[in-house]
Every structure is written in C-alpha cells, then in structure tokens.
Amino acid sequence: MADGPPQSFAAILDDLCLSPVGRGQRYTNTELAQIVSSLGGDITDGYISHLRNGHRDNPTLQTIEHLAAALQVCPAVFVGGRRERLGDEQxxxxxxxxxxxxxxxxxxxxxxxxxxxxxxxxxxxxxxxxxxxxxxxxxxxxxxxxxxxxxxxxxxxxxxxxxxxxxxxxxxxxxxxxxxxxxxxxxxxxxxxxxxxAGVIEFVTRMAEQAPQWTPQMRRQAVDAFMQAIESGDSTTWAFPLKKDGAQ
CATH class of the missing domain: 1.10.260.40 (lambda repressor-like DNA-binding domains)
Structure with a gap:
C-alpha cells in the first residue's frame, strides 16, 4: 500500500472509471451499470454516481464484487489492495x-x-x-x-x-x-x-512485562532459558518469575 492517507472508496472508484484497465475510453455511470447488469448484478447508474461523488460511502460486499468484475480489477483495490485481477475472485x-x-x-x-x-x-x-x-x-x-x-x-x-x-x-x-x-x-x-x-508467545509477553525491572544478568538468564526451551522443545522449563541475582 502506498504511503500517505488512504484514498476514499469514492476516489478509487472514480479513478478506475476515468482510467480503466485494458481500455482507453472512460466509463460513464450508465455504461458501467449496463456492464454490471450483463454480468448478473444490479446496480443503478444513479447509485454509481452517488458512490463516485462520495454521497454514499458504505457499499455492500456484493456491490464491491460486482463493480470489481465490471471494471476487471481485484475487489481489494477498493480498500487499497491489489489492483490486478487474478482469475476468478470470490x-x-x-x-x-x-x-x-x-x-x-x-x-x-x-x-x-x-x-x-x-x-x-x-x-x-x-x-x-x-x-x-x-x-x-x-x-x-x-x-x-x-x-x-x-x-x-x-x-x-x-x-x-x-x-x-x-x-x-x-x-x-x-x-x-x-x-x-x-x-x-x-x-x-x-x-x-x-x-x-508451544508457549512461546506467552513466555515472551510475560518476559516483556517484567524486563524493565530486570538487571542485565536477569535478562541474560531469560534469553538463555528461552533458547534452551526452544532447542529442547520443552516449554515446562520456562519458569516465572525469574530468581533475583544470587538467589537460590
């Protein structure tokens, strides 16, 4: 995804109509509605106009799917994702x-x-x-x-x-x-x-919570315990809290 604020649905749809994939001529709202209809969808040219102008900004997944099929793009393009269509998007x-x-x-x-x-x-x-x-x-x-x-x-x-x-x-x-x-x-x-x-996520989470209060030696002890458990595959050796320096 490109840097900067995300484009609105309206801006993305309008851009796809003005610079369509695979053709030089722009789509009119009426023409796009007719293509959607030919593919089995039902979106009016008036609704497409509202979407392009941002007067409507919450289309259904089915509407997104039909518009993407008519414009020959991946549906994800409308949320800042991939533009090119790879086979049958479902x-x-x-x-x-x-x-x-x-x-x-x-x-x-x-x-x-x-x-x-x-x-x-x-x-x-x-x-x-x-x-x-x-x-x-x-x-x-x-x-x-x-x-x-x-x-x-x-x-x-x-x-x-x-x-x-x-x-x-x-x-x-x-x-x-x-x-x-x-x-x-x-x-x-x-x-x-x-x-x-395997318990790794919980171990690391708890280690991160306690780390600010640890001495360098205790941090080293935690890393050693982590590596030993990974190598042995035995998460039962991951004990908290760690002992203070010099404690038995």
Missing amino acids: PRQSFPAKLRRLFHAVHPPGRGPYTPEEAAKTISGEGKYGSISSSYIRELLSPPHGSLPNPRLKHLLGLASHFGLADDNGPQAAYFLDDDLAARIDTELDDYLALRN
Whole structure:
C-alpha cells in the first residue's frame, strides 16, 4: 500500500472509471451499470454516481464484487489492495472461512478466542466504522444454508481493525477481498499458532512485562532459558518469575 492517507472508496472508484484497465475510453455511470447488469448484478447508474461523488460511502460486499468484475480489477483495490485481477475472485464465498480463521487464531495469549459479543462491543464502541451486532457477526460466521454473507464496507474495516489487520494507513480489509493475500496471511497465522501452542508467545509477553525491572544478568538468564526451551522443545522449563541475582 502506498504511503500517505488512504484514498476514499469514492476516489478509487472514480479513478478506475476515468482510467480503466485494458481500455482507453472512460466509463460513464450508465455504461458501467449496463456492464454490471450483463454480468448478473444490479446496480443503478444513479447509485454509481452517488458512490463516485462520495454521497454514499458504505457499499455492500456484493456491490464491491460486482463493480470489481465490471471494471476487471481485484475487489481489494477498493480498500487499497491489489489492483490486478487474478482469475476468478470470490470474496463473498470465502468470507465466512476467513472470518472464522481470525476468530480462531487472533486473540491475546492466555485466553480463548474472542466472542462475537466482544467483537461487536469493541467495533461499535469505537464508532469509527459504525455499529455491528453480535447476532449479525454470528450470521457472518455461519450464514444460513444456501446464502452468501453480504457485509458492508464499514463492517469489513471494523472487523479488520478488531483483529489487528492494519498498517500505518488503517485497517487491512484486503484480507477479506483478496484470496492470494489471505493465503499468505494464513501462513503467517499458522506460524503464530505454532509458537502460541508451544508457549512461546506467552513466555515472551510475560518476559516483556517484567524486563524493565530486570538487571542485565536477569535478562541474560531469560534469553538463555528461552533458547534452551526452544532447542529442547520443552516449554515446562520456562519458569516465572525469574530468581533475583544470587538467589537460590
């Protein structure tokens, strides 16, 4: 993602219409609406105008998906992600699995996964991305049989923020819209889970909490204990609190 403040949805959509991929002629709102319709979508030229002008700024995932298909770009481009389209992008189909993955993997050490109630309270309490209910999060995690989830843009941004999918420019909601990126992040999550299950994350967290009060000798002791446990594969030797200098 480029440095500087993130572009708005309106600015990105307008730029894609003015400088479309694979053609020299600009898209009019009417023409883009007709292309969406030919691909099985239903977006009016009036709504596209509102989106481009910023009068509407919270489209659904389905709307993002249809606009991306018509403009021949990856849906993630609308949240600052990849522009080029790689085959068949299916963000709505993969959304529940990605969200379940985050709930399973991303939570502080020493506790279980966040509940939908906790996530809803955090997102709604911050207010930056609107409100979301715990019942709706449960529906996104496990949609009714035969249906596809259709969260709005602010839901995507709020969930990305809650689970720490962010950089200096804000939430990285591209995880939900780019299967290639999601696969790479999931690989990192696998590594993180392996470390957490081995006790490494909790050890390092507790070590960081205590380190300001340690002497240099105690810091060296902590590093030695950490390396010994890693090499032996035995996390039971990671004891806290560490003994004071000279203590038996």
